[in-house]
Amino acid sequence: MLDIEYTLETIDNAAGQILKHATSKKFLFKADMGAGKTTLIKALVKALGCHDIVSSPTFSIVNEYQSATESIFHFDLYRLDDENELYDFGIEEYLNSNAYLFIEWPKLLENLIDRFNYITIEIKTKKSRTLKMIKM
Secondary structure, three states, X not given: OOOOOOOHHHHHHHHHHHHHHOOOOEEEEEOOOOOOXXXXXXXXXXXXXXXXXXXXXXXXXXXXXXXXXXXXXXXXXXXXXXXXXXXXXXXXXXXOOOOEEEEEXXXXXXXXXXXXXXXXXXXXXXXXXXXXXXXX
């Protein structure tokens, strides 16, 4: 287990540490909405040497990125309702590949992922966000 405390200023270092200690290319991201899953994935993609613009695949389900040597797939399974939808877009092909897989909201994968070596990343926020509403 690896515990890393990071901020937006140190996120690139955290991404480097994650990749340095990784024993798999399959990563499952578990965190509350808005905790920074996509932000951390952006840093991981950058650490892999990819200069593509990384965005959340909320509506497309999967985004593909390419570094000089690696294929990288970023999934957001939040909108999927059942396991059959995973098969509809070919999840097994991705899982059987040698590409990096960064998977947000992986709950539907639980029955499929156990036969693979994977890493779970849990993001916990220690401080709540606050906002101020200003009437104009």
